[in-house]
Amino acid sequence: MPERPRRIAAIDLGSNSFHMTLAELGPLGIKTYHREKRRVRLAAGLNDANQLDEAAQTRALETLSVFGQILEEFQPDDVRAVGTFTFRTATNIHSLTQQALKVLPYPIEILSGTEEARLIYQGVSHDQHLPDNTLVVDIGGGSTELIIGQTTEAKLLHSCNMGCVSLTERFFPSGEITAQAFRRASLYSAQQLESIRMRYLAKGWELAIGSSGTIKSLSQCASELGLSDGTLTPAVLQDLKARLISAGHIDNIDIPGLNEDRKPVISSGLAILIAVFDLLEVSSMNYCDSALREGLLFDQQDRLQHHDIRHLSVSQLAKRFGCDPHQAQKVAKTAQTMFDSVAASWQLNNLDYHQFLYWSCQLHEIGHHINHLSCHKHAAYIVRNSAMAGFNAEQQAILSFLLLSQRKSLKIDQSPTFDVYDSTTTLKIILLLRLAIRLNQFRQSDTLDSFEVSANRNKLTIVFHTIWKDRQELFSSDLEAEQEQFQPHGIELDYVFLG
Known part of the structure; x- marks a missing residue:
């Protein structure tokens, strides 16, 4: 009887959503079997003192309990669970990670911003053939990662402490969408990016790729509206911005391709992306479906193969x-x-x-x-x-x-x-x-x-x-x-x- 392929699982505990991917590692590489996604909005539970409130912790534990039940059925040989921005920011995160072990019997690693960026690039670069050089942008719930790499190797890595959940709490707290709020959010985002602008422009790139939820949603909207084939350009972003401002409130947003759970944070995510396009002089960006969790899977594969x-x-x-x-x-x-x-x-x-x-x-x-x-x-x-x-x-x-x-x-x-x-x-x-x-x-x-x-x-x-x-x-x-x-x-x- 042939030996069962090694089963692996990657869990990405983001500031907006928790993701889990189940896969098998065989002679032909990684074969993905199942993806699970739950919106948790963990970053929304951070107060001014960076304490994570009980409601956010409860939402997290409920989702981790579901993940634990799925893993019990899947019986993986190797599991990596990683926390990103909110996990590295919350001063009381130890309380959550210890409670989490009761429902998810695998320790949670907390990634630095640069390590998160490296794994994101690894996920993208294994999914697509990338030319020299490629810019990868990932807008998460609490942070935004920007990487320039050559084929499979990341060369410049940066993580900004701004994301679609954290900026929603700051600039769109009541759900109202105004031109002034967009302007303030984009200006704030530009200020966070200013320190890397000249270094990234000097390095340059041939292709820009976006990953994760915000850019995926914007790309779907562009395609559904007939604005493009899903490619994002400054004109497309401005069109989507105008539609959101016209809606006036998240309850009134009616844009084809935009999922219900993405509506509360799409304005802040778009404001960040507009700032990225402006400061880094990006002319177009395509979407890639692979990101951090896929990077984790490939990292697991490398470690298991002693690389x-x-x-x-x-x-x-x-x-x-x-x-x-x-x-x-x-x-x-x-x-x-x-x-x-x-x-x-x-x-x-x-x-x-x-x-x-x-x-x-x-x-x-x-x-x-x-x-x-x-x-x-x-x-x-x-x-x-x-x-x-x-x-x-x-x-x-x-x-x-x-x-x-x-x-x-x-x-x-x-x-x-x-x-x-x-x-x-x-x-x-x-x-x-x-x-x-x-x-x-x-x-x-x-x-x-x-x-x-x-x-x-x-x-x-x-x-x-x-x-x-x-x-x-x-x-x-x-x-x-x-x-x-x-x-x-x-x-x-x-x-x-x-x-």
């Missing part, structure tokens, strides 16, 4: 800041030896913990060229503020925290918020990193890997062979210092020098 772009991001960052690859590999080898010895006892079943350790070994010296004494702080800052393709917000925060904690005192008060990963396990990874760095700190020529490591639940024991005897006095004080750092957090370190 993880996160490795490239780390490698590029290490090279950019002049890390010594030989020393990094020595530290990584020591760390790998220890990890393999304790993985079973410490139940390090999530492959990402191994990756975190390896990546932090590769990057632990990126702060040296700035200031050796505070290299750990600079390393953490660089990682925290770099655009690292493939990393979600929590993964990048954990990697930054690992580098901050590689030496001197543990900065527990600067620990990230954990949703997908575990704080105690992360501390154990930090211990392995610190030990690997310490055992190679003198850049000695011999690897000194003649030691054995064992562990139980919260204890690590190292037995050093006789080759270490001459260095016992040198390293004992270092190991005692590590004991003092980790013991208050319930993690014990024990060591023995043989001979």
Whole structure:
């Protein structure tokens, strides 16, 4: 009997709608079976303090419960659920992500704006053959992503904190549609885009493509009205704007091709797109049906086939800041030896913990060229503020925290918020990193890997062979210092020098 193709699911938790795509990964690539879309308008629940209200959280949980039931029937092998603008903006989002685990038993990753943009471009570029260069615009509920790429590789990435839901709340709050509201919304949008205008114009593009709900709806309207074949131009956008202003209120909108659930936010979405056309001098734009969720599916495929772009991001960052690859590999080898010895006892079943350790070994010296004494702080800052393709917000925060904690005192008060990963396990990874760095700190020529490591639940024991005897006095004080750092957090370190 032939083996069942691997089933995968991608969940895009946007600020306006939640989407889920079910697919199978077979020898011929990805085959999509089902798409589910629910309008949640999550961004409408954000108050001035960026707190997400209970009504919005309830709407989200109801939809996630439906998704959970569908997944229970589908029985996927791999699921990625990602949150976008509202998830990265809401200060109380941890409450929602923890409640969500009760109805959707898969952790929610929170994407940075640039990572969201990269995945959107990946979805579009795998759906269509793109020339050099292509501009992709995606207007979401809370943010707008603009990308210029060459074939399948994104070159310029930008995410603006403006979307069709957030601007509706700001400029069309009562449902009234006026020329003044359009003018104010477009002016605001233009101000948000001004910082990237010259850079994007200098790069240039041959083709402009739009994705997601706003641009899909506008393209359908243009086609249904006979204004074009669905292609959007400045003239088409102005025609649609005039029709909306003439309607005067969302309750009076009667434009063929415009779905009922899109009417409340279409004016703000159009205002954003008009600003994009004006500032970036776009003459025409086509619509593509693929976007973030398709990008997620292709990213899952790459990871399952061991083409993880996160490795490239780390490698590029290490090279950019002049890390010594030989020393990094020595530290990584020591760390790998220890990890393999304790993985079973410490139940390090999530492959990402191994990756975190390896990546932090590769990057632990990126702060040296700035200031050796505070290299750990600079390393953490660089990682925290770099655009690292493939990393979600929590993964990048954990990697930054690992580098901050590689030496001197543990900065527990600067620990990230954990949703997908575990704080105690992360501390154990930090211990392995610190030990690997310490055992190679003198850049000695011999690897000194003649030691054995064992562990139980919260204890690590190292037995050093006789080759270490001459260095016992040198390293004992270092190991005692590590004991003092980790013991208050319930993690014990024990060591023995043989001979």
